[in-house]
Amino acid sequence: NNRVCVVTGGAGGIGLCISREFKKRGAKIAIIDKDKIAGEKILEELTSDGSECIFFHGDISEKSALESFADEILKTFRNVDYLINNACISNKGILSGCDYDDFNYVLKVGVTAPYMLSKLFRDYFSKDGCIVNISSTRAVMSQADTESYTAAKGGISALTHALAVSLAGKVRVNSVSPGWIDVKANFDESYYNNHSSEDKNQHLVKRIGIPFDIARTVMFLCHPDSGFITGQNITVDGGMTKLMIYNGDDGWEYKN
Numbered sequence: 001n002n003r004v005c006v007v008t009g010g011a012g013g014i015g016l017c018i019s020r021e022f023k024k025r026g027a028k029i030a031i032i033d034k035d036k037i038a039g040e041k042i043l044e045e046l047t048s049d050g051s052e053c054i055f056f057h058g059d060i061s062e063k064s065a066l067e068s069f070a071d072e073i074l075k076t077f078r079n080v081d082y083l084i085n086n087a088c089i090s091n092k093g094i095l096s097g098c099d100y101d102d103f104n105y106v107l108k109v110g111v112t113a114p115y116m117l118s119k120l121f122r123d124y125f126s127k128d129g130c131i132v133n134i135s136s137t138r139a140v141m142s143q144a145d146t147e148s149y150t151a152a153k154g155g156i157s158a159l160t161h162a163l164a165v166s167l168a169g170k171v172r173v174n175s176v177s178p179g180w181i182d183v184k185a186n187f188d189e190s191y192y193n194n195h196s197s198e199d200k201n202q203h204l205v206k207r208i209g210i211p212f213d214i215a216r217t218v219m220f221l222c223h224p225d226s227g228f229i230t231g232q233n234i235t236v237d238g239g240m241t242k243l244m245i246y247n248g249d250d251g252w253e254y255k256n
């Protein structure tokens, strides 16, 4: 109750679900998102009971946006309990010609911004403060043409244990690696029926993930009962990355 939870990319997808779940438990939410319309909408929802929340319209690749966002939070709430580094995008990779600036942009959003926000809030975390970074199963495996995103995810995974060591005794730092999460499930509960049986069955739990699967793991990591967990990554992928497939298994055929 009355905790302050900072969520990057909190106006859409997984970040929106994380913002709503923390709000349900009485936290004050501070969101930065580049989507102004979605941000204003979620701010209206979060403050409809009169509670204080922040929506800052900005792009986290920009240092000045991060500084102004942190400034506004510290002026309003004085300290921070949870920092959820969630926002990321992909600019694809080497096969489709992802160039210097496109590549660096993804690294700024996916790695530099999480580092900078951790630095800006470093001296303002409360006693049970936590950072949770949203990585991806793509930090450890790849599809072709995904270098920008995959490098960012490898970066945020390594950033997680580095920060956990540097902030030892002050802030616990962990990451969550989602697998395939259908963000439409935030709005459409019939999501479950929209996927083919093949798509469902390649997950050991026989379904595609929903944002709530990730939000719940983030909340678990932030809970004081998880106080012995730091520097860790939890994969939340329905077991997809544990399924080893050989040519001929389950009718699967290698055609290349």
Ligand code: NAD
Pocket: 008, 009, 010, 011, 012, 013, 014, 015, 032, 033, 034, 035, 038, 058, 059, 060, 061, 086, 087, 088, 089, 109, 134, 135, 136, 137, 177, 178, 179, 180, 181, 182, 183
């Ligand atoms: P999404 O695109 O649905 O939502 C991302 C939100 O972040 C949007 O509101 C967007 O406006 C905002 N955002 C993006 N770039 C921004 C920037 N530069 N500055 C400010 N706001 C920005 O994405 P999602 O699927 O919810 O993904 C959230 C996190 O989960 C990402 O780190 C993503 O890599 C990770 N992830 C998602 C999946 C999945 O299947 N959805 C799988 C693995 C990891």
